Amino acid sequence: MDVTSHNNNHKTNGIHLNGHTNGFKTHKNGHVNGVNGKNGKNGSHKKDWRDDFHESFEETPLVVAIFTYISYIIIVLIGYIRDYLRYLGIDRDQTLHEPIIEGFVPLYQSWENFYKRNMYNRVGDCCNRPIGTMAGPTMDVLDWKAEHFGKSLELTGDRIPAMNFGSYNYLGFSENNGLCAATAIETLCNTSIGVSSSRQEMGYLQIHQELDKLTAEFLGVDDAITFPMGFGTNSMNLPCFMEPGCLLLSDELNHASLVLGSRLTGATIKVFKHNNMEDLEKKLKNAIVEGQPKTHRPWRKILIVVEGIYSMEGSIVRLPEILRLKKKYKVYVYLDEAHSIGALGPHGRGVTDYFGINPKEVDILMGTFSKSFGAAGGYIGGSRSIINYLRTRSYTNVYSCSMSPPVTQQIITSMRIIMGRMCGNDGLRRIRQLAWNTRYVRRRLREFGFIVYGNKDSPVIPIIIYYPAKLATLERECLQAGLGIVIAGFPATTIIESRSRLCLSAGHTKEMLDKALDILIGIGTKLRLNYSRLPKTPEFREDDSILIRD
Numbered sequence: 382m383d384v385t386s387h388n389n390n391h392k393t394n395g396i397h398l399n400g401h402t403n404g405f406k407t408h409k410n411g412h413v414n415g416v417n418g419k420n421g422k423n424g425s426h427k428k429d430w431r432d433d434f435h436e437s438f439e440e441t442p443l444v445v446a447i448f449t450y451i452s453y454i455i456i457v458l459i460g461y462i463r464d465y466l467r468y469l470g471i472d473r474d475q476t477l478h479e480p481i482i483e484g485f486v487p488l489y490q491s492w493e494n495f496y497k498r499n500m501y502n503r504v505g506d507c508c509n510r511p512i513g514t515m516a517g518p519t520m521d522v523l524d525w526k527a528e529h530f531g532k533s534l535e536l537t538g539d540r541i542p543a544m545n546f547g548s549y550n551y552l553g554f555s556e557n558n559g560l561c562a563a564t565a566i567e568t569l570c571n572t573s574i575g576v577s578s579s580r581q582e583m584g585y586l587q588i589h590q591e592l593d594k595l596t597a598e599f600l601g602v603d604d605a606i607t608f609p610m611g612f613g614t615n616s617m618n619l620p621c622f623m624e625p626g627c628l629l630l631s632d633e634l635n636h637a638s639l640v641l642g643s644r645l646t647g648a649t650i651k652v653f654k655h656n657n658m659e660d661l662e663k664k665l666k667n668a669i670v671e672g673q674p675k676t677h678r679p680w681r682k683i684l685i686v687v688e689g690i691y692s693m694e695g696s697i698v699r700l701p702e703i704l705r706l707k708k709k710y711k712v713y714v715y716l717d718e719a720h721s722i723g724a725l726g727p728h729g730r731g732v733t734d735y736f737g738i739n740p741k742e743v744d745i746l747m748g749t750f751s752k753s754f755g756a757a758g759g760y761i762g763g764s765r766s767i768i769n770y771l772r773t774r775s776y777t778n779v780y781s782c783s784m785s786p787p788v789t790q791q792i793i794t795s796m797r798i799i800m801g802r803m804c805g806n807d808g809l810r811r812i813r814q815l816a817w818n819t820r821y822v823r824r825r826l827r828e829f830g831f832i833v834y835g836n837k838d839s840p841v842i843p844i845i846i847y848y849p850a851k852l853a854t855l856e857r858e859c860l861q862a863g864l865g866i867v868i869a870g871f872p873a874t875t876i877i878e879s880r881s882r883l884c885l886s887a888g889h890t891k892e893m894l895d896k897a898l899d900i901l902i903g904i905g906t907k908l909r910l911n912y913s914r915l916p917k918t919p920e921f922r923e924d925d926s927i928l929i930r931d
């Protein structure tokens with residue numbers, strides 16, 4: 382299924398006020414008109430967002446699907462045979478059962494145990510690899526080898542220098558020199574690493590207040606509140622908004638932090654198909670008609686929870702459609718921009734910037750600082766009343782220690798650079814470079830014939846590998862050739878859609894991209910990974926993004 386939409390009835394809000402950001406005319410709240418990464422000419426663009434919204438989720442070739450299932454069946458069969466040999470005491474790997482403590486039931490589920498013992502341990506060395514340097518555009522991976530039948534991994538003492546195509550370092554701010562690092566060190570000298578208190582007590586420093594204000598300005602919303610952990614921002618704040626009697630509509634591929642937070646609310650959760658607006662509308666309409674289970678009373682509140690960029694699919698949320706449904710059915714929207722803030726839009730302000738939508742149209746804007754800002758933490762932006770409410774109600778705000786000051790400073794400096802308030806147009810240069818890198822790599826991968834999922838503008842690029850054996854071989858051979866990539870298989874993906882996920886960065890130079898592509902294409906040829914039947918020439922070009930030289 383290659384999904385490429387064309388349609389004609391989208392209207393962007395077009396009132397221009399004052400202010401300039403990175404040379405573009407902005408709305409009062411800093412929002413800039415523009416669609417899909419392009420700035421409109423004085424806001425006069427009439428283009429529908431769907432004209433330039435290219436996403437591809439090519440269907441699995443039937444033969445590949447059959448052989449992938451057969452691969453898993455063989456692995457499972459061998460697993461059962463080995464378990465039987467272990468039971469008989471013939472196989473020396475004696476991890477058949479977890480140690481039995483009298484009177485206790487087993488702690489792990491047996492299938493998980495089986496999966497880890499017979500499948501995961503075989504490729505354990507390809508996952509969780511330790512890094513011995515900064516995880517910037519390049520890194521040193523600490524080599525290790527499997528011992529005790531894969532149960533433990535021992536470091537060999539060797540280091541493998543590699544290009545890093547796995548970190549979420551979208552704008553390349555994960556640096557140990559330059560302005561961000563210098564200002565963070567200065568802050569450390571003036572304050573401390575930790576604050577040893579929550580915001581409600583003695584942990585609310587001036588620098589935290591500065592970050593809250595700057596984040597609100599950057600997002601183009603009334604107010605914002607920041608937290609020390611992105612995961613906690615979702616899992617601990619969703620329960621502040623929703624409760625039993627409310628309805629939460631959640632995309633099926635939402636991140637674990639959203640899933641956990643949604644469950645903690647006690648609200649009724651309905652899951653809709655990934656980015657599928659027909660399914661969302663159908664479920665929303667039915668839920669409104671039927672009301673709450675048993676009593677059929679109206680829902681107390683309805684919230685749609687989505688992400689900006691989905692980090693396993695590389696898809697971009699169809700925000701204009703979500704907002705159309707929001708207005709039609711009078712429901713709230715919670716948007717997690719963990720992967721899109723900084724990485725999307727002509728000014729790096731995320732999906733609203735990308736679609737040219739006023740950010741105030743989204744009720745709750747959430748995001749993390751661990752990706753594009755090269756730091757850690759999360760934020761929620763929205764109306765003043767929402768943020769004031771969170772200041773007193775949020776579990777993380779009240780009960781957990783606030784953000785480390787040097788980390789806070791890293792975010793402030795990188796955000797100022799993105800906003801064009803420091804380092805001239807370095808922020809814009811990074812945004813454009815990332816956009817260029819994204820399309821260039823996507824085009825070259827497609828030309829080779831890899832099945833590449835996602836939106837043309839998503840710097841998260843899943844390459845579908847299918848076979849578990851090929852997945853591990855790809856990772857190991859890439860690393861030996863100097864390319865560090867992340868792989869993900871079942872159960873993180875569906876059984877047949879094992880994949881490698883590249884994450885691009887503005888810190889990747891053209892030479893690095895070419896070298897990485899040569900490695901991928903070389904190994905891809907050997908492993909016959911060119912399954913795609915799509916036309917080799919994609920619908921997009923990288924030179925639409927005009928690069929700024931240093």
Ligand SMILES: Cc1ncc(COP(=O)(O)O)c(C=O)c1O
Nearest residue numbers: 610611612636638717719749751
């Ligand atoms: C969509 C999404 N939300 C939240 C988080 C959690 O953020 P953090 O890793 O900064 O805690 C992640 C992490 O990758 C994510 O992908």
